[in-house]
Structures are given as C-alpha cells and as structure tokens.
Amino acid sequence: MGILRLSHVEVRCPDLELSTAYYTEVMGLIETAVEDEAVYLKGWDEQQHHSLILRYAPTYGVERVGFKVQHAEDLDELTSAIEGYGIATKRFAAGELGPGSGETVRFVAPSGHTIELVHGMEQIGNALPLHNPPPEPQGLSGMHPPxxxxxxxxxxxxxxxxxxxxxxxxxxxxxxxxxxxxxxxxxxxxxxxxxxxxxxxxxxxxxxxxxxxxxxxxxxxxxxxxxxxxxxxxxxxxxxxxxxxxxxxxxxxxxxxxxxxxxxxxxxxxxxxxxxxxxxxxxxxxxxxxxxxxxxxxxxxxx
Missing domain, CATH: 3.10.180.10 (2,3-Dihydroxybiphenyl 1,2-Dioxygenase, domain 1)
Structure with a gap:
C-alpha cells in the first residue's frame, strides 16, 4: 500500500537535441515519446512509459520528482496526509501531464522540490517476451541501465x-x-x-x-x-x-x-x-x- 518506489525524475536541459543524444547513445536509455519541449526516456527493463523526462529550460537542474503508488485510493490517503501537514496539493487526470502520464497528485515539499505521486502510468513493456525470454534485448546502446x-x-x-x-x-x-x-x-x-x-x-x-x-x-x-x-x-x-x-x-x-x-x-x-x-x-x-x-x-x- 502507499508509495511503491521512485517513478520518474524530470531534469532541465538548454539543448534538448544534445541531451537526447547523450541519454540515448551514452547512457543507453530508450526514447519513448517526444514533445516540442520535452523528451521521455526509460531504462530498458522498466515496464512503465518513462522514468526520465528532459525538459527544455535555459539552465540545468531538477524540475520535479515522481513516486509510484500502488492503488488509486493511495492518492486520496496521501493527499489527506499532505494537506493535513499544511501543504496544498493539485490533482491531474491521466494523460494531462504528457505522454504516458497517470493520475497524479502534485505538491511542493518542505525542501522546495516539486513532488508527484502517480498511479496508472501507461505500461509499455521491456521488449522481452513473457515466455522463455533472453536476459536482455539485443542491440542496446551505451551503459544501458535496466x-x-x-x-x-x-x-x-x-x-x-x-x-x-x-x-x-x-x-x-x-x-x-x-x-x-x-x-x-x-x-x-x-x-x-x-x-x-x-x-x-x-x-x-x-x-x-x-x-x-x-x-x-x-x-x-x-x-x-x-x-x-x-x-x-x-x-x-x-x-x-x-x-x-x-x-x-x-x-x-x-x-x-x-x-x-x-x-x-x-x-x-x-x-x-x-x-x-x-x-x-x-x-x-x-x-x-x-x-x-x-x-x-x-x-x-x-x-
């Protein structure tokens, strides 16, 4: 119940083309979607749509951090706890925050970071069959962390x-x-x-x-x-x-x-x-x- 794990991180990049080349060719992440000012990527063994978002901005840094919750009801319980702490929250429907996004609760933590709790991000798989799979897909690039x-x-x-x-x-x-x-x-x-x-x-x-x-x-x-x-x-x-x-x-x-x-x-x-x-x-x-x-x-x- 509650938060399962880290879901995604969004970082700022002044040169999306250069950063995308680095994250796909050197890091070896897999590109899953592109918008005018954002690129979505994931590790090869991640089932969900993305774990990293590159967002165009004049400088570097973190834009937001997301955590995956197990059940839709967890969003309600956590929202109540966060607001009880005195922090305002904002809710977004699935897909409202970009490709693959799930239902999301967003707030600013006491540290000043924008945090998201997400349920139901689109699952796109890891390119391996569910029967008799090899250890990893062929043709991966760079470091290719899972x-x-x-x-x-x-x-x-x-x-x-x-x-x-x-x-x-x-x-x-x-x-x-x-x-x-x-x-x-x-x-x-x-x-x-x-x-x-x-x-x-x-x-x-x-x-x-x-x-x-x-x-x-x-x-x-x-x-x-x-x-x-x-x-x-x-x-x-x-x-x-x-x-x-x-x-x-x-x-x-x-x-x-x-x-x-x-x-x-x-x-x-x-x-x-x-x-x-x-x-x-x-x-x-x-x-x-x-x-x-x-x-x-x-x-x-x-x-």
Missing part, C-alpha cells in the same frame, strides 16, 4: 524533510549522517527495502545533486566508466564505494550539467531494521569509503 534507482536532493533543513517523508509519506530511514550538534547532515530513505530510494544532504532548498540508474554489478559499473571516458563525458567521482548504503557508484555529468550516477550493490532493508548513524567526523568515509574525504566540488549546487 532501471532508475534513486534521486539525491539538497535542502536547508534535513531534519524537517526527513520527518515529512517518514511521518507523512511513509518512508523508512536507513542511514543518516549526524552533525556534532545533533542535526542531520544527510539522510537515506526507502520504500523498496533497498538502501535508499531518495536521499537528502544539507544545501540550498530545491537544489539537485544527482539522479541514479541501477546497473547489475561491479563489472557493469567499470564498463560504464570505460564508456564515459571513451565519449569524453566528464567523470565527477569513482568508480568507488560508499560507506552509507554499502553501494558502488560512478558519478558524471550530462551535457547540461546535471549530475548522473550509475549505482549497484547495497543491502536489503527490512522495515524493522535500525538506522545506521555516521558521525560528522566520518562523513567523508560515509560518502566515499575508500577515499575517506568528500571533495567540495562534489557538493556543487545544481538547482
């Missing part, structure tokens, strides 16, 4: 946004980085029993850090780094390991300046699992376990 994994955002008050996501939206806290004064510097939250579906770190409200796509193992991560280097894509960090989430990641930038990650590993998070706490002194190891430090450039604001 699915979206998580989104990492920034805001001024991590304590408040964590309370909102846990108490109102029903997320579970898996890990946190806590400052010496007791405030949360970063939190990792899940609905899928993975290490995180969304995370927040201290920074300006409504700011964007990265969107991550899943790859199956370390070899796929290493191969993604080879592809990024071959295409001249600017690598930001990695391949490396995280202390928080225990995952492995590679960070790089799309042509607009939006940070991407390909991610793998992590752990299974049962609902009764106690959160892991990292201290401020160990923040570097929490983010980059091998290096033990966080370069200030890695905390660059993408708003």
């Amino acid at each position: 699915r979206i994994d998580h989104v990492f955002l920034m805001c001024e008050d991590v304590d408040e946004i964590t309370r909102f996501y846990t108490e109102v939206l029903g997320f579970r806290l898996t890990e946190q980085i806590v400052a010496d004064d007791g405030h949360q510097l970063a939190t990792f939250l899940e609905r899928t029993h993975t290490a995180h579906d969304i995370a927040f770190i201290v920074g300006p409200d409504a700011a964007f850090h990265h969107v991550a796509y899943w790859v199956d193992d370390w070899n796929d991560l290493r191969r993604s780094a080879d592809i990024a280097a071959y295409h001249g894509v600017r690598i930001d960090a990695g391949p490396t390991r995280h202390g928080a989430t225990r995952g492995w990641g590679l960070y790089f930038f799309d042509p607009a300046g939006n940070r991407n990650e390909v991610y793998t590993g992590g752990y299974w998070a049962d609902p009764d699992r106690e959160p892991i706490t990292w201290t401020e002194a160990q923040m570097g190891r929490a983010v980059f376990y091998y290096e033990g430090v966080v370069d200030q450039n890695f905390l660059t604001v993408h708003s």
Whole structure:
C-alpha cells in the first residue's frame, strides 16, 4: 500500500537535441515519446512509459520528482496526509501531464522540490517476451541501465524533510549522517527495502545533486566508466564505494550539467531494521569509503 518506489525524475536541459543524444547513445536509455519541449526516456527493463523526462529550460537542474503508488485510493490517503501537514496539493487526470502520464497528485515539499505521486502510468513493456525470454534485448546502446534507482536532493533543513517523508509519506530511514550538534547532515530513505530510494544532504532548498540508474554489478559499473571516458563525458567521482548504503557508484555529468550516477550493490532493508548513524567526523568515509574525504566540488549546487 502507499508509495511503491521512485517513478520518474524530470531534469532541465538548454539543448534538448544534445541531451537526447547523450541519454540515448551514452547512457543507453530508450526514447519513448517526444514533445516540442520535452523528451521521455526509460531504462530498458522498466515496464512503465518513462522514468526520465528532459525538459527544455535555459539552465540545468531538477524540475520535479515522481513516486509510484500502488492503488488509486493511495492518492486520496496521501493527499489527506499532505494537506493535513499544511501543504496544498493539485490533482491531474491521466494523460494531462504528457505522454504516458497517470493520475497524479502534485505538491511542493518542505525542501522546495516539486513532488508527484502517480498511479496508472501507461505500461509499455521491456521488449522481452513473457515466455522463455533472453536476459536482455539485443542491440542496446551505451551503459544501458535496466532501471532508475534513486534521486539525491539538497535542502536547508534535513531534519524537517526527513520527518515529512517518514511521518507523512511513509518512508523508512536507513542511514543518516549526524552533525556534532545533533542535526542531520544527510539522510537515506526507502520504500523498496533497498538502501535508499531518495536521499537528502544539507544545501540550498530545491537544489539537485544527482539522479541514479541501477546497473547489475561491479563489472557493469567499470564498463560504464570505460564508456564515459571513451565519449569524453566528464567523470565527477569513482568508480568507488560508499560507506552509507554499502553501494558502488560512478558519478558524471550530462551535457547540461546535471549530475548522473550509475549505482549497484547495497543491502536489503527490512522495515524493522535500525538506522545506521555516521558521525560528522566520518562523513567523508560515509560518502566515499575508500577515499575517506568528500571533495567540495562534489557538493556543487545544481538547482
């Protein structure tokens, strides 16, 4: 019941043609629809219409983040909880927000980000048969991650946004980085029993850090780094390991300046699992376990 997982992320791009070429040829996502000022894409193994929207805008950044809910009734219950928190919502019919879109509730979270809860996005399949399928379709390009994994955002008050996501939206806290004064510097939250579906770190409200796509193992991560280097894509960090989430990641930038990650590993998070706490002194190891430090450039604001 309630929120199932991350559904989609919309990012801003000043050059749609260049960004589309990058996301289809280098990242290897599949284009599913095109509008005058937007392009819709998905990972090859995603059944739903899209998980990434490229929206024309003068600069980079995140426009909105969507989560999939299991039942239409969940939209009513979550709307009531959000409005009870004092946040206004707006409802859209299926198809009203563009190709493939489902019935949607939209609101602005305390972090300043525009969030959507979606039920009934069009299902278009993964191009594999339901009987005796091969491991993946033939002819995939670039890194070709199977699915979206998580989104990492920034805001001024991590304590408040964590309370909102846990108490109102029903997320579970898996890990946190806590400052010496007791405030949360970063939190990792899940609905899928993975290490995180969304995370927040201290920074300006409504700011964007990265969107991550899943790859199956370390070899796929290493191969993604080879592809990024071959295409001249600017690598930001990695391949490396995280202390928080225990995952492995590679960070790089799309042509607009939006940070991407390909991610793998992590752990299974049962609902009764106690959160892991990292201290401020160990923040570097929490983010980059091998290096033990966080370069200030890695905390660059993408708003």
